[in-house]
Amino acid sequence: MSKSAKFGQTSADHLAIEPLRALKDDNHAAPADEARALRNFESFASDFLDHQRAFLRWAKTQQSDD
């Protein structure tokens, strides 16, 4: 194995990264449907918001430990 290769080398001009960055996504959805998003939110809002209140109570008790 060659010992001439250096560790930790990065491509300064992002030769490897930029072509990857330019790859186009191919997963696209139906047109944005705000009514569907609102229905989704209503379906989980109570559960989610209850959890947030419990989290805030927990977080207050943890502040002095961090």
Add this chain to the structure above:
Amino acid sequence: MTDPEREARVRARAVLFAEVARRVHANLEQDGVQLVFRADAPVVLSAAYFLLNDAYKQRRAKPGSLTDDHKKAALTAVATMVVRPFAPMNPDAETFGATLANPIYAFACALSWLDPPASARRLPFDYLKRFYLSLLNVRMPSMARFIDLVNIDGRWQDYPPIAMSPSELDTIDDWVWRFFMLSSRKT
């Protein structure tokens, strides 16, 4: 897209931001968290969303293509943390709840696109804390001028397209990935 089309798109999305804000605000007030949420915040948020969306898609999507739900969630969360629409009623006495109001709101709006499993909407507290700390660290310098101008005169309608830096693009990609993983999380 013409300006009237753009404005209609922004106003349609603002309805979602407004309704989720109403619920999150009421929920936090139950625990005595006192917050201010400006009446124009939903349209400003929505305008910020589409500025980010259009800049992101320019680099990531085929022309004219739609945005999948994980990307909507990610762009929603990032736009919310750019605008940070909730402010403490008394800035000199900012509480823990007031600090976390924007990340909680960002998460709620983002999840609305995903119909999340229970395991995603009830993350263990320790992970939820890290999730919110990450949201609090979101920075999008390309949006700074937009925020400045909205703060000066309230106008969001005429702002030109933004150009995202590679690191801002990475920020969006990272949140797309997180929401993809969250929505794939088994109960």
